[in-house]
Amino acid sequence: MVVNAESSTWVPLLPGLLRQEDDGSVTLLGSRCEGCGTTYFPAMKICVRCLSPERMLSAPLSRRGTVYTFSVVRQSLPEFPTPYVLAYVDLPEGVRVLSQLADVSPEAAHIGMEVELVGAITRKGDADQPEVLGFRFRCVTGKGS
Amino acid sequence: MSDQEQFVMAEQADRGGAPAVYVVGVGMTQFGKQPDRTPEDLGREAVWAALQDAAIDPRKIEAAYCGHVYQGMAVGQRVMAQVGLAGIPVTNVENVCSSGATAIHGGYLAIRAGECDVVLALGVECLTGRFRGALAPEEGDFEALQGMTMPSIYAMRARRHMETYGTTAEQLARVSVKNKRNASLNPYAQFKKAVTLEEVMASRPIAEPLKLMECSPVSDGAAAVVLMSERAVRALAARKPTRLAAVALLSGTYEPGLTDMAFEPLTWRTAQVAYARAGVGPEDIGFAEVHDCFSSAEVLRVEGLGLVPRGEYPRFVEAGHADIGGKLPINPSGGLLGKGHPLGATGVAQVVELVRQLRGEAGPRQIDGAKAGLAHCRGGKAAGIEGAACTIAILTA
Incomplete structure (x- = not known):
């Protein structure tokens, strides 16, 4: 799941969704309204809360969050091998992000679990198309179940 | 309530002087897996049944609204051509699982606006040829790309x-037990057999804590209703008019931030509009058909409608209060869990059930003395949006 920092052939899961740091880690890129301070992920161009004409700024998001709720998915579309743990993760910026949890067994997942961001290749590259870089959250070391 | 919500409610509150609307004919096909039937064939059967029930000349229909999700271009016209109604204005509407109810909303608005006196609303969907398991979310949606499925959303809620x-897993499972028991009393329902709590609990996990028998099935079917203005009811001497006291349609707001996923603001907001338009409150509702796409969905709907206080519906079900014969029967038709869920047809079939109940024509699942019924539909999910469309109809005897 660790991203190869040397790789330059990836594309993000969605345009502008994240960036890769020099050490190979990834950062989620949201947007924050200069007017009311509301943070969005994925990023929005217009603040739909205050509709103010203030500028929306790019907002790198915290890497650590807390599981708000989750489900162990046992049946899904063919491109998503089951089972996997799907969760809404709350970040300190007041943003809730849907993500799969990496390296968390169905039995270990729980509400309130502290998790951290990790980059993940969600589609392998080949001769025709670059690999797709997405993300997961995993249990913060030493703070697991 | 926000300023915007107050504005919406002021705008949508009952307008004095607009014509009253009635449902004068209802019809539906068998719901279930019918891979050999086309949307034209199912739609024709439902429309013809509604016209026969209304006992009117089909040429009195001035306009038609057709709800569907996956039936391709101009399915409404394709159905109308089968029943001698080609040539009238036909509007096809897609609003995910609220498509059929949105078609009724269109007909309701046309009559309220004074533009039409007799309108047909139908919903049709053939799904078994397209999907085997969960329906695919919209491609390119962030949450869909993360592995979101509809069962997983309702599991997390x-x-x-x-x-x-x-709330316990057993209490949720009891919603399925109740609805499948009701379905066993409905000849149009997909599931013909009641199930036990143990059978629901032992069924295959789909998205924990939800199990297979807590998920609505893939279905084919169609349903139709004939709507009339009060003037047309008198002029055409409609035999069995049921008052369509309100139809409300709202969309989910984009909510950044950390909202309470155990509650549905969209259902609550839409309910306030519907109650205001109908001039009733939740205490006046005698029974309801609600959008139980999953067992947990019924909980969120009933609490969002204000029919039962927040957090109390699972125990309400456990006590039998939501049964036919209970204090507040919910989904007497069997709901989506028991009757089936052909997306576009679902909202229309809910109104078919309300009319049959209010007329006293519901046979073994008849609710005694019901004077007002509510139909709730809700569909769709996209990143950031609580839900796409919510529709609520209130009918009175």
Whole structure:
């Protein structure tokens, strides 16, 4: 799941969704309204809360969050091998992000679990198309179940 | 309530002087797996049944609204051509699982606006040829790309309800037991047999804590209703008019931030509009058909409608109060869990059930003395949006 920092052939899961740091880690890129301070992920161009004409700024998001709720998915579309743990993760910026949890067994997942961001290749590259870089959250070391 | 919500409610409150609307004919096909039938064939059967029930000359229909999700271009016209109604204005509407109810909303608005006196609303969907398991979310949606499925959304909401209110997996499963028992009394329903709590609990996990028998099935079917203005009811001497006291349609707001997923603001907001338009409150509702796409969904709907206080519906079901014969029967038709869920047809079939109940024509699942019924539909999910469309109809005897 660790991203190869040397790789330059990836594309993000969605345009502008994240960036890769020099050490190979990834950062989620949201947007924050200069007017009311509301943070969005994925990023929005217009603040739909205050509709103010203030500028929306790019907002790198915290890497650590807390599981708000989750489900162990046992049946899904063919491109998503089951089972996997799907969760809404709350970040300190007041943003809730849907993500799969990496390296968390169905039995270990729980509400309130502290998790951290990790980059993940969600589609392998080949001769025709670059690999797709997405993300997961995993249990913060030493703070697991 | 926000300024914007107050504005919406002021705008949508009952307008004095607009014509009253009635449902004068209802019809539906068998719901279930019918891979050999086309949308034209199912739609024709439902429309013809509604016209026969209304006992009117089909040429009195001035306009038609057709709800569907996956039936391709101009399915409404394709159906109308089968029943001698080609040539009238036909509007096809897609609003995910609220498509059929949105078609009724269109007809309701046309009559309220004074533009039409007799309107047909139908919903049709053939799904078994397209999907085997979960329906695919919209490609390119962020949450869809993360592995979101509809069962997983309702599973995660269920887990918040459990965390917040102490709801148990067994209490959720009892919703399916109730609805499949009701379906066993409905000849149009997909599932013909009642199931036990143990059978639901032992069924295959789909998205924990939800199990297979807590998920609505893939279905084919169609349903149709004939709507009339009060003037047309008198002029055409409609035999069995049922008052369509209100139809409300709202969309989910884009909510950044950390909202309570154990509650549905969209259902609550839409309900306030519907109650205001109908001039009734939740205490006046005698029974309801609600959008139970999953067992946990019924909990969120009934609490969002204000029919039962927040957090209390699972125990309400456990006590039998939501049964036919209980204090407040919910989904007497069997709901989506028991009757089936052909997306575009679902909202229309809910109104078919309300009319049959209010006329006293519901046979073994008849509710005694019901004077007002409510139909709730809700569909769709996209990143950031609580839900796409919510529709609520209130009918009175």
